Amino acid sequence: NAGVTQTPKFRILKIGQSMTLQCTQDMNHNYMYWYRQDPGMGLKLIYYSVGAGITDKGEVPNGYNVSRSTTEDFPLRLELAAPSQTSVYFCASSYPGTSGGDNEQFFGPGTRLTVL
Amino acid sequence: RKEVEQDPGPFNVPEGATVAFNCTYSNSASQSFFWYRQDCRKEPKLLMSVYSSGNEDGRFTAQLNRASQYISLLIRDSKLSDSATYLCVGLMNRDDKIIFGKGTRLHILP
Numbered sequence: 084n085a086g087v088t089q090t091p092k093f094r095i096l097k098i099g100q101s102m103t104l105q106c107t108q109d110m111n112h113n114y115m116y117w118y119r120q121d122p123g124m125g126l127k128l129i130y131y132s133v134g135a136g137i138t139d140k141g142e143v144p145n146g147y148n149v150s151r152s153t154t155e156d157f158p159l160r161l162e163l164a165a166p167s168q169t170s171v172y173f174c175a176s177s178y179p180g181t182s183g184g185d186n187e188q189f190f191g192p193g194t195r196l197t198v199l
Numbered sequence: 200r201k202e203v204e205q206d207p208g209p210f211n212v213p214e215g216a217t218v219a220f221n222c223t224y225s226n227s228a229s230q231s232f233f234w235y236r237q238d239c240r241k242e243p244k245l246l247m248s249v250y251s252s253g254n255e256d257g258r259f260t261a262q263l264n265r266a267s268q269y270i271s272l273l274i275r276d277s278k279l280s281d282s283a284t285y286l287c288v289g290l291m292n293r294d295d296k297i298i299f300g301k302g303t304r305l306h307i308l309p
Contacts, residue, residue: 116297125286125301126243173242186231186290188297190242 084109089174089191096164096198104159104194106174114177115157116188117141117149119170126173132157164198171195202226202298203289209304212277219273220303222287232270234261235286237302243286246272274305282307 090105108115113134118126118141128141132151146168148160157176161168175188205222212218224232232249247254249261249270260273274281287300 118299126299128297186233186248186297187245188235188243190244192242 086110087174087176087189087191089172089194091194092192093195094197096161096196098164098166098198100164101160101162102164102196104161104172104174104196106157106159106191107155108157108174108176108189109155110176110178110189111154112176112178112189113154115151116175116177117147117157117159118173118175119143119168120173120193121170129159129172161196166198169196169198202291203287203300205287205300205303207301207303209306211306211308213308214277214279216277217273217275218277218305219271220285220305221269221271222300222303223269224287224289224298225268226289226291227265227268228291231290232263233288233290234259234270234272235288235299237284237286239283243299246285277307279307279309281305 116131117129130149174191234246235243237243284302
């Protein structure tokens, strides 16, 4: 298994540009998540999904959109990039997302985004 | 009060020493807790789950105190490779929401 993969690894955007951060997992996990991590800070949840066709806002959803058309893929879209969106973005997945040891979240390697 | 709170550190500890840090949580209905480890510029990875009865994995011991609403992580005989940021994570009952603490930075000194 490749686990959780993210592309691209790095990206520089100009203000107002748009882009999609890709996330794919091959573990057949129901739950998927997008986080951002600013320097020296913890993870903040942007959006999450409990299954294909279902998405929900997290703590900091403004400026982002997601879709979940398949179990494997959970892309994150930035429509109008702003300097405040400069961050490291982590995608994660888990199964089934409820009690017990199954709650482990598996993270992708992250995408480092800079908006200038 | 933040849902999951940690001392950001850094904790500078000599190699071989024992180090412990706590994490407090505000929601008494929180269901499950975990410690994740994050190396510099890397993704977080699960270190261990935390059970009410406590659990031990080699040099690492995690405890949950529901009465006082905190969890702890104890590292014995610390190694240079233990240097990392340790994230406290809580799973909330009501909506399966997972809350990450901001992390505690640990530096093991040779």
